[in-house]
Amino acid sequence: MEFLLSIVIIILLIIQNSRSAKERLHLKNELNKLHEKLNQLLTVSKEEEKTLEKDIEAEDAEESSSAAPEITLETPPIKVSEPIKIEDEKIDEKEAEEDVQEPVEPIKVVSFSKSAAQAEPTNKIKETPRVGVWQRFKQKNPDLEKFIGENLINKIGILILVLGISYFVKYAIDKDWINEPARVGIGILAGSLVLFIAHRLRKKYAPFSSVLVAGAIAIFYFTIAIAYHEYQLFGQQVAFAIMVVITAFSCLISLSYNRMELAILSLIGGFLVPFMISSGSGNYLVLFTYIAILDIGILTLAYFKKWHVLQILAFVFTTLLFGAWVFNDVYLESPNHIGALVFGFVFYIIFIMTTIINNLRTKARFSKVQLVMLSLNNFVFYGVGMLVLSEFKPNLSGLFTVFLALLNLGYALFLYKKYGLDKIAVYLLIGLTLTFITLAIPVQFSGNNITIFWAVEAVLLMWLAQKSKIKSYRFAAVIVQFLMLISLLMDWPSYVFKQAPLTVVFNPIFIGGVFVVASFVSVGLLLRHETNKLTKFGLTFNPKIYRKLSTVLAVITGYFVGFAEVAYQANAYFSFVEFLAVFMVYHLVFTAVLCFVLDRYKSTLNHLIINIFAVFNILVFTYVSFNLPRFQFQDYVLDNVGNTLAYYLHLLSFMLVVYFWYLLYKINKRAPNFGLFQNKFSIWFAVFTVVYALSNEVILQGLHIMSFSVNPDEFVSSNDAVIDLTYPAKYKIIKTGLPILWGVLAFVLLILGIKKQVKQLRIIALTLLGLTIVKLFVYDISNVSETGKIIAFILLGVLVLIISFVYQKIKTLVIDEDKKNEHDKTN
Incomplete structure (x- = not known):
């Protein structure tokens, strides 16, 4: 207490001397x-x-x-x-x-x-x-003697007097001349004296007066704290009540003086009160009730005086105090889970309502600080709630997340419709709603449900970004789509490890994949009219590039989503050969639809993609998948099991491959810059592929017809029959049917080569015809029945004569017509 008294006396002397010094300084100035x-x-x-x-x-x-x-x-x-x-x-x-x-x-x-x-x-x-x-x-001070006598000596004397009085007070306390209540009274008197001086100086020396008021309030706080802790002059309730009165009094002074720094001091003092009178009993009900009342009072003061710093400090101090208590309480043997959730919700409502009400009064746009406060308040409450529920009721975590999302949605709808809340704040609340819904899915559910909700949310975030013009929502949509894709990849192993069978198409894994594809397509459609780049957090969002990326990802994801479903269902219901045949049909159907769409949007890149798909599919079908019906024929004929599904799927694949041949011809005719049919090697290879494919088709058709009349017992004793799957067709198809087919193909190629003036086709036709004749006389004539020989030779001979006649006749007509056209042009 003697220290406080000495401070008061020194302050008085300094003020008196400063006044005289200031007057002299004013005259000199x-x-x-x-x-x-x-x-x-x-x-x-x-x-x-x-x-x-x-x-x-x-x-x-x-x-x-x-x-x-x-x-x-x-x-x-x-x-x-x-x-x-x-x-x-x-x-x-x-x-x-x-x-x-x-x-x-x-x-x-x-x-x-x-x-x-x-x-x-x-x-x-x-x-x-x-x-x-x-x-x-x-x-x-030209006269040093005068300065010492009039100025310096009085300051030294005052200092000595103050020290003497301080020593006297200390000596009196040590000798018990001043008892404990008197010491407390001296402290209160000293604080009152400092406060009185501050009041007298409030007009001319406002900053200095604020410092004195802060000192006076601090003297009051510490005096009551010492009286409670050291002297035990009154109980905790009385000390608490007195400090509450001091806090209220300091708030009134800040209002009276219109000084924000005094309000900040009141806020700090108010939050220090619990620590000053703490007895370690841990009565959280009283503590947080007091903090809630203090927050309401301080925030009311900030509302009327427009001191937004008070709101920020109150939020920071409340979060630190309440968060520290929660982290300590939640791991105790008997934690107060309900109390933590209740007071967390109370503080959440106080600060979110304060932020919104402050803006409703001014009808202004939300500042960045207010938007950050709005977001932080939500996430702090969510973090506290999830921490408590993880130890209390983990199964309610998802429901709590949804509850918080609905609260933000309710704020946005109600305040916008009734009070016209700032649209940026409304979009932020909607964004928070979507964020908490996003978090609720992985918290409460598992598996494909997460994928579905994230797919929907990504579209909503991109739509919200366009409406609100908030850049961060676009980046949030990209992040959510990335998480959605990761979740889908994690869902696909369920096709393998799923115990219960999945319904065809209408199963959660396939539906989740459909939502992912729809999400990419929807985002691409939303961005179709945007061209401006956006930069946020040092990152650049290019809508054109991301639109193209979304389209590519939609196609790739759609292909594998369908593939996973087809593979699972085919593996469950069909044999391995039929499984491969089903997959081949799916691949051809998907790529055919994709090429049909690409062909509608004519561009060089699209034509290149169509060419790649067409060539790839033709080669795979011709040189790989044609064996599938043969394998199934082996199972059906030799083992007398299975069915002919692969054969019919092969016919469907054949029709799709014909469509790809059509696309290949149309695009290269329309866009000759690709030069696919201008190269000699390409033409030879294309014709060879056609001949090879049609030859296999003739063999497969013969096998299919023969499978109804062949007795499996005839081949069981022969290993060669098992190894050579084309054994039944060697004598009836290869030696009879192929010469006829090759002759017809040579005739068609010759006609096309003459009409289109393509010399390579005519050469290929004659080459194929020559090979057919050589094959007929070298290989086909042996070990063939008389009927087969008669049919093959007569038909082939007639065909060769027709080709020779047509070659001479049509070639003469075409050449004569070309010469006539050239002559007309020259004339």
Whole structure:
């Protein structure tokens, strides 16, 4: 207490001395101002005099050097400058009289000639250079004896007196001359005295007065704390009540003085009260009830005075205090889970309502600080709630997340419709709603449900980004789509490890994949009209690139979603050969639809993609998948099991491959820059592929027809029959059917080569015809029945004659027609 009293006395002495020092300093400042103005006056006079002299000398030189009489004009210089200088002199004299308020002898300038300038006194006032501290002290106090006697001694005496009184108070306390209640009274008296001084100085010295008020409030707090902890003069409830009164009193003073720093002091003191009177009992009900009341009071003050710093500090202090208690309480043996959730919700409502109400009053746009407060308040409450529920009721975590999402949605709808809340804040609340819904899915559910909700949310975030113009929502949509894709990849192993069978198409894994594809397509459609790039957090969002990326991802994801479903269902219901046949049909159907869509949007890139798909599918079908019906024929004929599904699927695949041949021909005819059919090797390879594919088809059709009449017992004893799957067709198809087929193909190629003027086709036709004749006489004539020989030779012979006749006839007509057309053009 003696320390507090000494501080009060020192403050009084400093104030008294500072007043006298300030008065002396004020007089010196006024005199310095007067001297500066006089210096300026003399400086301006000399500059004008020099300018005037230069003008006169220039005119004299002109008069002496010029011979023309009309140029010599005499102008007295004194008449030009005297009136201006006299007016300036009078104005300066008046200003000097007003500043000093004492009779000062005016300085008069009699003449501006050179002689007058020389007659000026040499001891005129000049601008003083900057000097050190000791020089300035000597200038201000030239009489050192007077300074010591009048100024220094009284300060030293006051200091000695204060120390003496402090020692006396300490000695009195040590000797118990001043009891404990008196000590508390001295502290309160000292605080009151400081507060009284601050009140007297509040108008002239507002900042200094605020510091004194802060000191007085601090004295009150510490005095009550010492009285409670050290002297036990009253109980915890009384000390708490007194400190609440002190806090309320400090708030009233901040209102009265209109000083925000005093309100901040009240806030800090209010949050320190629980620590000052804490007894370690841990009564959280009283503690957080008091904090809630304190927050309401401080936030009300901030609302009326528009001191938004108070709201930020109250949120920070409340979060730190409540968060520290929750982290400590949740792991105790008997935690207060319900109390933590209740008070967490109370604080959440207090701060979110305060933020929104402050904006509703001003009808202004939400600032960045307010938007951050709105978001942080949600996430702090969510974090506290999830921490408590993880130890209390983990199964309610998802429901709690949805509850928080609905709260934000309710705020947005109600406040926007009824009070016209700022749209940015509304979009932020909607964004928070979507965020919490996003979090609720993985928290409450598992598996494909997460994928579905994230797919929907990504579209909503992108739509919300367009409506609200909030850049971060676009990046959030990208992140959610990435998480959606990861979740889908995690769902696909369920096809393998799923115990219960999945319904065809209408199963959760396939539906989740459909939602993912729809999400990519929807985002691409939303971005179809956007071109401007957006930058946020150092990242750039290009809508054109992301639209194309979404389209590509939609196609790739759609292909594998269908593939996973087809693979699972085919593996469950069909044999391995049929499984491969089903997959081949799916692949061809998907790529055919994709090529059909790409062909509608004609571009070089689309044509290139169609060419790649067409060539790839034709090659795979011709050289790989044609064996599938043969494998199934082996199972059906030799093992007498299975069915002919692969055969019919093969027919469907064959029709799709014909469509790809059509696309290949149409695109390369329309866009010859690809040059696919302009290369000799390409034409030979294409014809070979067609011949090979049709030859296999003839064999497969023969196998299919023969499978109804073949007795499996005929082949069981022969291993060659099992190894060579084409054994039944060697004598009936290869030796009879293929020569006829090749002859027909050679005829068709010859006609096309002649009509289209493609020499390579004509050469290929003749080559194929030659191979057919050689095959007929070298290989087919042996081990063939008489009927087969007759049919093959007669048909092939007729076909060769027809080809020869047509070749000569059509070629002559075409050549003659071409010559006629060329002749018409030249004429």
